[in-house]
Amino acid sequence: MEELGGGVDQVRGGAEERRMKMKVMVAIDESDGSFYALNWALDNIFNVMTSTSTIGTSTHENEGMVFLVHVEPIFHNYVYPIGPSGAAFYPASVVVDSVKKGQQERSAALLSRALQICKDKQIKAESVILNGDPREMICQAAEQMQVDLLIMGSRGLGKLQRAFLGSVSDYCAHHAKAPILIVKPPDEHHKKHS
Amino acid sequence: MATSKDESSEKAQPQPVMVVAIDESDHSAYALRWTLDHFFTAGNDSVFKLVLVHARPSATSSVGLAGPVYAGAAEVLPIVDSDLRKIAARVADSAKQLCIKKSVNNVIVEVVEGDPRNVLCDTVDKYHASILVVGSHGYGAIKRAVLGSVSDYCAHHAHCSVMIVKKPKTKH
Numbered sequence: 001m002e003e004l005g006g007g008v009d010q011v012r013g014g015a016e017e018r019r020m021k022m023k024v025m026v027a028i029d030e031s032d033g034s035f036y037a038l039n040w041a042l043d044n045i046f047n048v049m050t051s052t053s054t055i056g057t058s059t060h061e062n063e064g065m066v067f068l069v070h071v072e073p074i075f076h077n078y079v080y081p082i083g084p085s086g087a088a089f090y091p092a093s094v095v096v097d098s099v100k101k102g103q104q105e106r107s108a109a110l111l112s113r114a115l116q117i118c119k120d121k122q123i124k125a126e127s128v129i130l131n132g133d134p135r136e137m138i139c140q141a142a143e144q145m146q147v148d149l150l151i152m153g154s155r156g157l158g159k160l161q162r163a164f165l166g167s168v169s170d171y172c173a174h175h176a177k178a179p180i181l182i183v184k185p186p187d188e189h190h191k192k193h194s
Numbered sequence: 195m196a197t198s199k200d201e202s203s204e205k206a207q208p209q210p211v212m213v214v215a216i217d218e219s220d221h222s223a224y225a226l227r228w229t230l231d232h233f234f235t236a237g238n239d240s241v242f243k244l245v246l247v248h249a250r251p252s253a254t255s256s257v258g259l260a261g262p263v264y265a266g267a268a269e270v271l272p273i274v275d276s277d278l279r280k281i282a283a284r285v286a287d288s289a290k291q292l293c294i295k296k297s298v299n300n301v302i303v304e305v306v307e308g309d310p311r312n313v314l315c316d317t318v319d320k321y322h323a324s325i326l327v328v329g330s331h332g333y334g335a336i337k338r339a340v341l342g343s344v345s346d347y348c349a350h351h352a353h354c355s356v357m358i359v360k361k362p363k364t365k366h
Binding site for chain 1: 225356
């Protein structure tokens, strides 16, 4: 391939500029599924770009861009009864604060782990933390940032579980405007497969 | 990931396979174009192996839709069948043309008879695909419940990652 590279490279060079820079958004949460999705996506999608740049003589950096988005569900201020008779109620702000802080720390840890993965594969990444309902926030974020592809993991819920627990990837598959890639966890399917 | 230097079909690792579902609709044509633009740039067809699959509805199922009891069904079947074959050939052809135009050669095109959901999932299994790409008609909840959604079924049942590409509504 590289011997032929001489003449083909000029074509490739022009074509590389034409090459689409993919803006990709990956939804991250605590589940293994989303990290698996991130790794899978980085391996399979971004190597499309790295392979063209290694064949050619130009030293294009990986032009893709990954946005890691993590949505924290809103923590509701529940009211806790205090006092022996339970007569007085107030939201235990101490509790609320510590939970919020815990949540933030967890999100930060998650995203830094994800960012590290991207860095190891030499792919530019940015992280975003949002608050609210994961389904809506992810779809909104994908639209606002005009991403080319939205990548999500899937917990592999069965039909019944999906109906009761709801599925974020399901919701996004229906409502996101952008193309969406749902990465399934590696199979125990092979066992079920007759 | 080592890009193989020799042009022979010996590759160090098995090439990941991408299956793209096609039918007569604009949505799937858009999905195919989008996929070619983003994943198969500049004739870089050494990364993914592209398989296009078209699920041809079987003649009996189409006639069955016309009504449960149709007296002249037996005579109509061959006509419907050849018609469906023509449509399928046209779909397969235009898809292949699209690939060639984007300088992606070496594409496998399959036309399989049967229900799209099963055909797509079976094709994924047959080629051990890593990704299945489907378009989406963009039905709302009710249409989806009544007409059924192939992309939905595949997203849940395919044994690989599924990419759903939607044609953007052009009412900017």
